[in-house]
Amino acid sequence: MTLTVDAVEPVRRKAGVLDRVRDILPKIVLAPSFALILFFVYGFILWTLYLSFTNSRILPIYEIVGFDAYINLWSQPNWYMALKNLAIFGTLYIGLCIAIGLLLAILLDQKIRGEGVLRPIFLYPMALSFVVTGTAWKWFLNPGLGLERTMQQWGFENFQFDWLTSTDMAIYCVVIAGVWQASGFVMAMFLAGLRGIDGEIIKAAQIDGASSFSIYRRIVIPLLRPAFLSAVIVLAHMAIKSYDLVIALTGGGPGNATELPSTFMYSYTFTRSQMAVGSASAIMMLMGITAIIVPYLYSELREPAR
């Protein structure tokens, strides 16, 4: 370009040690947390998986014997009971929570006076511990002193409500208490969804002559699809994990009438000294939750299309 040659080449100032530390500082900060998760979550899952292939009983034995524990697990009537109960509990819990949650959300969305008072009432059980919920309902449903006697005292002499001590019906008590606790939360999710719907869509439908009922059925509820999905995922996740509620309400009983996979795992591992079987059941639970959560997380975390 030009013939004049620059006499001085520009000086190149080098990055110092401090600059290099600065570059990796973020990773240093993140590292402990990630290491904790890696060890305590993923490492432990592998550990449990390993134990499930051993013959561990009261203490871990690190000798692989194959699928014995899984064969053992799937031959336990108790495990089938737990799965059957989970199916009953899960279906009713999710179904009722969504039905009641949606109903309450729609009712609250009718420009209700006192919404600010009612909403917290529906939601407060969520702040309670499952153990407290279980304790309260155990008392409330107590056949001798609770609801049954109250109704009888009020003149319904033949009123019977002994589900809590009935082998066939106890699991439904768990459902009732569970729904009482979580349906308000589902309501909050739906209410947020309803409030997020563009009001002009509703106005357009009204102008088109749709009745309130058909506006909800044809327009609003389909628009709540994401809220439905979230609710199902969260509730399914809570159903599989739920342990405290059963322990506090029924202790898994009467007999094994309210056994769930979570209580099964705990009792086989810590009280029945069948650690390998307990591990195997934990792995089954993990697989169940993974099948629900991973696709959900994947779709939630996917880069939104721009």
Place this chain on the structure above:
Amino acid sequence: MSFLEIRDLYKTIGGVNILKGIDIELDKGGFLVLVGPSGCGKSTLLNTVAGLTDVTRGEVVIDGEVVNDLHPSKRDIAMVFQSYALYPNMTVEGNIAFALEMRGVPKADRDEAVKAAAKTLQIEHLLKRRPSQLSGGQRQRVAMGRALVRKPRVFLFDEPLSNLDAKLRVEMRAEIKRLHRDTGATIVYVTHDQIEAMTMATKIAVMKEGVVQQVGTPDEIYRMPSNLFVADFMGSPAMNLLEGRIAGGDGTARIQLTRNGDTPVELAVPPTVRETALRDGQPVILGIRPEAITDTGLTDPRAKAVSIVHAPVDLVEPTGSDTFVVTQLAGKEVTARVRSDVAAKAGETFEFAFNLDRAVVFDPATTERLR
């Protein structure tokens, strides 16, 4: 040696070449505007100068010092962002003083510097407020104050006016220009708005797809665009680009614009191209700005090559000061700028004067300007 040099700069992100060999120089006190459509790499280029983005290859030199490895804070630069990036939790005063505070400047000196910057920008009354309490234009001033107070070697502006309304944008444009004149600062300014580029720059670099298309003064860029992209991108309304052919050889060459069914229009060859560069029958694209096509009464008397063309008027667009007349030539819309008091009506034939002194010729194959 130039004050700011960008040498053979490459940037690859995720296998995509964002910058492909950028070479730009800027003298001390210069005002360089990087302009181009979105995605052309101009903001990435600015970020490499700031040190916010690493370069893949090449060098950034500021004042004789290769700064590639230097942290942004050590490059002695200041930057004004598109969103202003004011710290929401600090007052205006805190925002402006923050950089000085980070550099350990004593409180008394800081206060003085903040006061001086605030005075220059006429925001003294806003010092105790928070960014959320300011209007768009005020935020813009605070962002500039934050840069100004540092007295950096280079100011970097990343589309600073694009969040303002049209009127405020014109005001701030003038403000930045005045600031440049008064402080003698060296500025690199990114915009997609070619009017901003034209009005403020001492030097413009037009970019497209990671390549600098042309570097030059606003006048050079406007009059002598080096290719079809620059010609089309700079100027509003856009330059008329007309397909045609060279007719005749040495000394008698003309540019023929075909119009369907009608006799072809013949125009003189602009003096911006040497006739020896042309051959008979060669296809060309003639570039001519609207203001070089006028009514015959407005023709520049000093113009050497003027051609008169009669054509039917399609559309008349009065803007007040001028009137734009649109016609069809060679199958394309051609916009002419005529005096506002000239009577031109849609459908009637009008006499256009083409001032070819101010026209340029492009090679349609390479899209480069023929010289």
Place this chain on the structure above:
Amino acid sequence: MSTATASVSPGSARAARFVIYGLLLLFAFIYLLPFFVMLVTSLKPLAEIRSGNMLALPQSPSLDAWAKAWGTACIGVDCSGIKGYFWNSIRMVVPAVAISTILGALNGYVLTKWRFPGHKLVFGMMLFACFIPFQAVLIPMARVLGIIGLANTTSGLILVHVVYGLGFTTLFFRNYYEAFPDELIKAAQIDGAGFFRIFWRILLPSSGPIIVVTVIYQFTNIWNDFLFGVSFASGGGAPMTVALNNLVSSSTGVKEYNVDMAAAMFAALPTLIVYVVAGRYFVRGLMAGAVKG
């Protein structure tokens, strides 16, 4: 959105409103009932519970049961009430919430503003950790706590709750900082602020709401936890929830329902108070834990 009915006759509209309010009040009654029963039972003497109606208000409310639950009720062989366990829970919850929140804030900051190749995988792995059934880590955790000498200690529970709360706290802060403009970080870098200074001076002062949400969420979760408590600290170091369950499910002696309910009230009060004081943030935390952002 809201569909205020405009096209129906005034009469049927009024009837519809009546039904809506009726339903809402009925549900509110049902939701409040168990808590009401719990409260009145805790205020009655045992004789009145046995003879009277569950729903009746106490004839002469007394806090005797509360006092007994707090100070002298027998949990196992130890008859000094639940107060020790209440303080166990406090000693566990305060550091666990503080540590997991601080780490979550730093993680969220790194994962949004100092991204590195693979940041998505790291975050995905931390997030998945929120959802695993804890049964899958129970046995190894019990072993490890035993080996490092933290079995049946509050410190052990703090460790457990920090580790398994990290995913959520990171999620909260990540989503919050995601919306925080990157240009502010760039500006601060040019201004000469470093990693920690940017966090401390620029991000943290604007993080008030998300800190409240995270603290409340973590507090509620950790206070209410039962599984970890019963697995790793079932003795003298047990948290409140475990002690409550032991008290309620013990089959020795006379069943004192009023004391059980008073103990349950003690276990419920801290989270209920938080809920009443900062319900808005509580709901936000629940929602953020359920769905992205």
